[in-house]
Amino acid sequence: MAKARLSQEGVVFALAVALFVVFAATLNNFLTAGNLIALVRSVSILGILGLGMGLVVIGRGIDLAMVATMVVSLSWVLSMAQAGMPFDTALVYGALLALAIGLASGILIAYADIPAIFTTLAMGLVMYGSGRAFLFQIDVQNSPGGVDWFDFLGRGAFLGLPMPIVAFAVLAALVALVLMRTRFGRFVYAAGDNALAARITGLPLRPLIVAQYVISALIAFLAGVVMAAAVSGMSTRVYNSTMIYDVLLVVVLGGISLSGGRGSVRNVLVGTLLVGVLLNGMTILDITYTTQNLIKSLILLLAITVDSFINPRDEQTSQQSQGDI
């Protein structure tokens, strides 16, 4: 099984490279500077969201409220900034809102034992609805001009790399460090692998679950900051798009198992690469939006099916053969 998992990562990476080469050779507009920048930009936001989702999925959860958190917190920040509040202050409020959303989801999941998939699905809807009702009125919020670091984050470059990708890289390194090298990170893996064993071993299981959703909400907020900087605004249409499924696709296709405890930031990286190239190529090929969605959804379905074959979520299958004597 160890081999199967290793090769899954390799296969995904090879696929991404192959797809990139094919697109570069066959599509005229693929290898242009303008397109590559667009690719990188879309990829980095997907990737940042994928980091948060990946962390939660490793802990055997799922956060479907990430895109809602991103859209609502950033739309609110921008509308407050438009109304004259200093941008930095508005950002602090936005971060606090994201934190509150993560805290609410986490507490419901950890202490009320509601399945994560339903909690976060409903939480996303609630936040989007109340955002539209109370926090901002128009669909598209524009970024305020004249904030230097914000403009640099959107359009600047560091060592020739566009800033969004730098932000993604820095966050990826940070999340990888937390997952691999801190007590908290090891606890996330343990809880995802076997929550009952984690509890008996003396891990603080419930606070741990809450922390995961708080982190994923804060990462969603950061993704929103990068997005708002890169496209100079935030549109509520993002919430109604298929973005959350793209994020799931990144995570599952990259090889983080929905059965928990398996995977790492490396999987998010290769998943991001493949999904990014795929989406960009399909757009240049002028495949209609509907067909694109169909293709993505079929790949997602396939990836989940393969995952549940390689990493069965339920241990019962293996127990049946053992029997009780």
Added chain:
Amino acid sequence: MNPLVQLRGVSKDFRGVLAISDVNLDVRPGEIHAILGENGAGKSTLMKVLAGVYQPSSGEMVLDGKPTVFNSPSDALAHGVAMVFQETNLVPAMSVAQNIYLGDEKLFNRLRGLNIQAQRYLLSLNFYVDPTSQVSTLGAGKKQMVEIARAVHHHARLIIFDEPTATLTPEEKFHFFNLARRLKEQGIAIIFISHALEEALYLSDRITVMRDAKVVATDDTRNFDRDRIVQAMVGRSLSGELYAGDKRKARPMGKKILSVENLSMGNTVRNTSFSVFAGQVTGMFGLVGAGRTETMKIVAGVLKRDYFHGGTVRFEDRPVRYRTPRPAVRDGIVYVTEDRKIEGFFETMTIASNVQLGALATGANPLTVVTPRNARELATAWTKRLGVKAIDADARVIELSGGNQQKVVLSKALIQKPKLVVLDEPTRGVDVGTIVEIHNFINELADSGMAVVVISSYLPEILALSDRILVARQGRVVEEMDIAEATESRIMYAAVH
């Protein structure tokens, strides 16, 4: 009378471990047949072979004089063999009538017609259950009736019960006895597994006793008495070889580290009181349903005792009530599970990571830096001490043998430096060589001054390890004895009702 079902030399093994070995058994039409034996003697497996849940590895089953193989429980039912499990197989949200005719529905069902049909049918069996009531609202006794009705409806000639009276109240038990007799009058054979000797002696026509995967005695009930049954259940040939018979001297009692007073939890732990001392191995023996695991899980914070009239637990003279295992672990109480696969180890992780998690769990700061190297250093120290054999240190725990997995779980627990360690069935699913190693290790722990509680369903293990023995029955500790005065029969007497 020709037997209804005969088993000839039937064996069943699970990955090389024999659960039943060379069993011969015949069941006559219209008899009530009790199957007795210790936990793990192979009773349940035998019944599941009869009911088609498992297929025998060797030997044959003869039904009505013809060799037959049941491929599934529904296949067995088609041949007239039904099994009523401990957990009922009814659909809770459906009515009694719907459950009886489940799988038998016509394309269009008239609910009223179905209810009338069920009513007539239940009355014909003398079962007083309302066919329209929802199954989830029924008590255990009535649920059992519905299961029996369903079996009889499918023309069962043999009904197998797995501990039918375990969940029943005394009145319901009495009613069950009457039901069994009525079925018998209709020529239906009944087999039941029981831990209650009196029940078996009272109800059955014949008794079969199993021990260590084999049938050791089958005879008419009138030829049995309590003594003979207990003798058959415990008299082991194997015990002499593995567990040295010489009486050890008990270690002296250390400080009283744990005292439990009037502890209660629901129906499983009933007002139990006992103490545990440092520097000793305290053995806890009991049959299924004695509440040993639950009691110790409450002590270790894995389960919570009743809020009202739940009793008190004192650890080091301080009253404690843990809501989760975490504070218990940090205070020095560690519980090592009987089911390591479900709640013992982290299967996708390496041995080193598993052991390291034990050490990490006792600390608080979430941002403490850990490195693969300190995991490996920690792990090698412990795996060396316990002698875990693995192909390489990076092997995943799931790939290890049962004995080595158990050692990893032990290392993970002991790295937490407990003052009181509870080992629940520490040698279950472990090979013979490793059993000896684990026993030696348990002795070392007690010698070093730790308080060790060993829960075991295997009498020779209890006798080989314990300095003091607690015997539990029906949710409470009923007897306490020193190793010097303990014998197999005395313990078994205390453990059966």
